[in-house]
Amino acid sequence: MxxxxxxxxxxxxxxxxxxxxxxGDPPAWNPSIPRFSNIGFDETGTPGSGFWPFWLGFIMLICTIWIGINWVLKKSPQSVSEEPxxxxxxxxxxxTVGGGLIGFLVFIHILGFYGAIFVFMIYYMKFLGRHSWVLTLIISTVLPVICFFFFDIAMRIVLPKGYLEPLFIPLYDIFL
Amino acid sequence: MEVLGHLIEGIMVALEPINLGLAIIGVIIGLFVGAMPGLGSVNGVAILLPFTFVIQGFTGGATSPMIFLASIYYGAMYGGAISSITLGIPGASTAVATTFDGRPLALQGKAHVALMTAAIASFIGATISNVLFTGFAPVLASVALNFGNPEIFALMLLAFATFAGLGGDDFPKTIFSICFGLALSAVGFDIISGEPRLIFFDIQGFSHGIRFLVLAIGIYGIGEMLWTINTSRYGSSMSKVEVNFASITHALSRFREAWRGTIIGSFLGFFVGILPAAGATPGSLMAYGVTKMTSKNPEKFGKGSINGVAAPEAANNAASTGAMLPMMTLGIPGSPTTAVLLAGMVIWGLQPGPLLFTNQPDFVWPLIGSFYISNVVAVCVNIAFIPVFLWMLRMPFTILSPLIFVLSLVGTYAAYMDMFDVWLMVLIGIGGFFMRILDYPVAPAVLAIVLGPIAEPTLRQTLLQYETFTIFFTRPIAGPITVIAIILILLPGLQFLYRKFKGA
Structure with a gap:
């Protein structure tokens, strides 16, 4: 720690x-303006676009140095902790979980939200939770169905469907 | 007296079977929309706005449709707390502050206490706010108009100070967290000069800014969840609650510990709700901060304080009524939801503004009456559903945790319709997990990303207008607020000097 x-x-x-x-980035349409010219006040007395984030960054830097000093002086609980x-x-x-979430995100681009929810729930419940296949399959199937009816049908928020898009067209014909 | 007579007439109209029925349906819809992560009252009201034309065609007036929409608004304010407490994901932006203490309470097996406190505090907050609205609408609207840029910035400074100066968290880490949230809120286009800024690594997704819910759901839905799994080892992290009559009455009796948070939340929430451009989210966060600041044991906040649940819940309900005030009396909406309601009123042929109360009394008073009625309906429906919400906590953790992850991802997409935001949310969540282990407080960052878009323009516009920082000290309202804020920020240093002096 x-x-x-x-x-x-x-x-x-x-x-x-x-x-x-x-x-301090100059504006994209006028790169000739020198860097950091926007962090102070302009000729009208208004702070420039970089004023607020620059000085916030400066305070953040001071805070990290302060945290460093506390570390050297062993003043914070983490700086004396022996725990890993x-x-x-x-x-x-x-x-497994963080990786599973990244995998979930990747699958959304391929199978869309509903397919990815199905795969993620099977992965999580069966391989991490060691639940029975029956329970796993029931929840993995019911959850995307509920989500579809809530978001796509009731709230009219269309979630991405990836390569499974054609499968949903008949459902739209029936419910919308 | 005249007001009371109008109010009673209004309540009678709101109690007509058709209006009461619409209020009940509206509250239930609002409850579910509010409880769904990523969706808040604005989604419910906006999506069902077209449906109100059907109601108007059926009933003939503008009163019933407006009652329906106002009930959804109220229901969503109650509903936001449900997922904040039971799942640890803020159900709506207005319920983020409820997560700070609602979730620790649920983890300690006191979800029923938290849910009951949230429901009752919401009811009291909304009722106090309704009374203030009924009695003082025109006066308060003019006070709110006197709040210029220096006053609003001073108020923002006070909100940050309440988080920084007290509470026992590591001081440099808290300040870092506030500045980090403020810096993230500055990503995207500068609204004053129109220049794109802070487009990190030139990734175009940053040009629309880092949205508030991306940070909030990332930190609470993903980061906190990973942290819970890590500390509980999939074990009995969510203590089970027995759902029976005794546990509900016990929860009810615990409410007397929460009166302070409820009162502070009710008044502060109402007032922040009135201010243009503020609304229920800043209101609830500020109420949380002020309650923590004035508490005898601020160190309990964030670890399961009942006042920490009551304050933001009372405040977000109070603010939702407060936000109606400038909308109806001045035609200025105080929040996105009231902007949609304003649009509805205009479509139904009403003219919001100072003359609304005199020209359209047959619309205004039943609407105000319906605030009272839908509030009673909302608290009854909410308490009736508490056993259902508690049942969710009885699920094994290896089912509940993936459900929370799925809802976090779907909720983020549903809110902004952008896959970039979903990726960013997960990455922020994983980063938040590391920060959590190292004890960086995350609540101040969430507060800062909400208040940042209000604080920065008001500061810069003040400096443009007055060209000096001293204006924050010389204006009659802004001055005292700024001084209090600075004292609060310096408080840890002053305490240190005091101890040293005393020691010597």
Whole structure:
């Protein structure tokens, strides 16, 4: 945990600097304007477009340095913690659940939301939850059906369907 | 007295069978729309607006359709709390603050207490707000108009200060979290100069900005969920609640601990609701902050404080009535939902504005009467459904957690119709999980991304108008608010000096 604390503070510090750098971007239609010319006040006395994010980034940078100082002085609970940042269960969980979520997102682009929900529920309930096939299949099938009737039919919010789009056309003919 | 007579007449009209029936249907629809992550009152009201023409054709007047829409609005305000408490995903943007303490209560096996507190606090918030609305509508509308840019910015500063100065969280991490949320809210186009800014890594998806629900659902739906799985090891993370009469009456008796949050939420929520461009989400977050700030034990907030549930719930209901005030008396909507209601009123041939109360009393008073009636209907329906919501918590965690993930993804897409947002939401969620382990408070970031789009323009417009920072101290309303905010921010430092002085 102690190492994770300082590494995170360092990464957030880099993000803060990137934020400050990005705030000073000249407008796309006039790249000749020098960087950081928009972080102060313009000739009318109005703060420029980069004023707000630049100074927020600056305060964020100060905070990360402060967190670093607390780490050196061992003042925060994380800087004296002997516990691991992620134990074996945590690493495995992040890989299976976090990875499952990324897989879910990828499947949405291929099978659409409803197909992806079906696959994700089977993966999660059967392989992570070790539920019976019957229960797994019932929930994995019923959930996309409820979602379809709630979102596509009742709320008229059309969710992406990927390559399964043709299968839904007859349903639209019936219900819409 | 005249007002009371009008109000009683109005309530009688709202109690006519057709209007009462519409109120019940509206509340139930609102309850479900509000409970669905990603969808809030604005979706329910907007989608069912066309349906009101059918009602108008049937009943002949504008009163019944308006009662129907107002009931959906109320129902959604109640419904938002349900998924915030039981699932830990904010059901609507207005219920984000309810998640802060509602979820820890559910994890401790006190979901019934949280749900009951939310329902009663909502009822009291809405009722207080209705009384204020009925008695003081024209006066309050003129007060709200006196709130210029310096005052609104000072109020925003106070909201941040309530989160930063107190509560026992690590100070630099809290400030970082606030600035992080504010910076994310600045992504996209600068609304004053029109320049695109902070388009990270030149990815075009950032040009429409980082939407508030993407951050809120990411942090609470994904990040907190991963954290819960990690700490509970799929075990008995959600303590089971026995659903019986005794547990419900016990929950009812616990409400007396929540009166402070309820009162603060009711008044503050109503007032923030009135302010143009504010509305129920900032109202509920500010009520949470102020209740925490004035509490004797602020360290309990975020860990399952009953006041932490009561304050935002009372506030979001109070604000939803408050937001109707500028909409009806000035024709300025205070929130997206009231903007849709305003559109409805114009379509039905009404002219919102100062003359509405004198020209259309047969519309205004039944509508105000219906606020009271639909509020009673909403609290009854909500309490009746509590056992159903608690039943959801009895599901094994390996079924409940993927359901929450699915609802988070579908809800995010449904809110913005953009796959980029869904990806971003999941990535923010995974990042939020790491932040959670390292004890970075996430609630201030959520507050900041809501208030950022109000705070930045008001600051810049003030500086454009007055060309000096001292204006925040010299205006009669803004001055005291700014000074209080600065004292609150400096409070940890002052406490440190006090202890040192005392020690010496």
């Amino acid at each position: 102690r190492r994770a604390e300082i590494v995170t503070a360092f990464l957030l510090g880099i993000f803060s600097v990137y934020l400050m750098w990005k705030s 940042f992620l134990d074996d269960f945590g690493k495995k969980m992040l890989l």
